[in-house]
Amino acid sequence: MGFLTCAALAETGYVVLDRHDQQADPVEWTDLEYVGWRSSGITRFAPLASYAGEIECNGFWNHTPPRADRDGVWIPSQVEKAPTLVRRALEPGANVGRCRVIELQPNTYADAIYNLHQDDNNRLNEDGSGWVVRAWFNLTDDPDSLLLLRSDRFDPATEVRLPLHAGSRIIVDTQRFWHAVWHQGPAPRYSLITSWTSGPELDAYIAVNHGDPHPASVSLPAALVEQAQAEMHRRIEERRRLFEAQGIVMEPPAPLS
Numbered sequence: 066m067g068f069l070t071c072a073a074l075a076e077t078g079y080v081v082l083d084r085h086d087q088q089a090d091p092v093e094w095t096d097l098e099y100v101g102w103r104s105s106g107i108t109r110f111a112p113l114a115s116y117a118g119e120i121e122c123n124g125f126w127n128h129t130p131p132r133a134d135r136d137g138v139w140i141p142s143q144v145e146k147a148p149t150l151v152r153r154a155l156e157p158g159a160n161v162g163r164c165r166v167i168e169l170q171p172n173t174y175a176d177a178i179y180n181l182h183q184d185d186n187n188r189l190n191e192d193g194s195g196w197v198v199r200a201w202f203n204l205t206d207d208p209d210s211l212l213l214l215r216s217d218r219f220d221p222a223t224e225v226r227l228p229l230h231a232g233s234r235i236i237v238d239t240q241r242f243w244h245a246v247w248h249q250g251p252a253p254r255y256s257l258i259t260s261w262t263s264g265p266e267l268d269a270y271i272a273v274n275h276g277d278p279h280p281a282s283v284s285l286p287a288a289l290v291e292q293a294q295a296e297m298h299r300r301i302e303e304r305r306r307l308f309e310a311q312g313i314v315m316e317p318p319a320p321l322s
């Protein structure tokens with residue numbers, strides 16, 4: 066049968082919507098309660114919806130009973146502080162799984178590509194239901210920071226780089242792409258991240274907000290990319306050796322390139 070997917074994401078796997086007027090919204094994310102939760106980079110998270118309405122960030126499949134990344138339970142103390150953010154997550158009418166604000170400290174391009182990862186949003190998702198994708202709404206204005214998407218983790222030629230202005234809205238099949246953010250700073254970056262289930266509601270939301278599957282990608286100097294690639298491979302190799310010394314196979318050997 067297969068999963069129900071969004072037609073708008075079929076072509077490239079991501080879309081950029083019209084920019085939201087972020088300046089018109091209250092700054093709700095500074096009032097939220099954050100917990101340490103390491104993602105890609107130095108991060109904390111303020112969950113708005115979680116497995117059972119607790120302030121925690123674990124995947125729904127790691128709880129008992131486990132479930133797919135949907136039917137997130139809103140956390141009353143957080144919802145009270147961020148009604149606008151909750152409204153935005155609910156706006157499409159698509160099922161919401163995990164919903165949280167991420168706080169990311171400034172990093173380097175090399176840090177970001179070392180942190181590239183694929184999400185696991187569709188673990189336990191059942192054939193015939195909607196494919197879970199992710200939305201990023203940038204809350205702070207970080208025009209020099211970039212969401213990096215790679216279809217091949219080690220190949221910078223496959224990299225798409227999307228700028229993170231205040232109000233930018235990007236929907237990505239994060240299980241398909243290796244992704245991370247290069248945040249240039251100087252202050253932390255805040256973004257609302259929501260897991261949405263694909264279906265006609267999400268299709269309609271993307272259409273009405275002019276989802277663009279071919280947004281402009283920012284180019285970077287070749288030397289910067291080359292140096293960061295070398296640094297990424299060096300760190301992966303370093304980590305592999307460290308774990309190997311403890312008898313743990315962490316990473317496959319670095320590919321020859």
Ligand SMILES: [Fe+2]
Nearest residue numbers: 182183184239
């Ligand atoms: Fe991710």
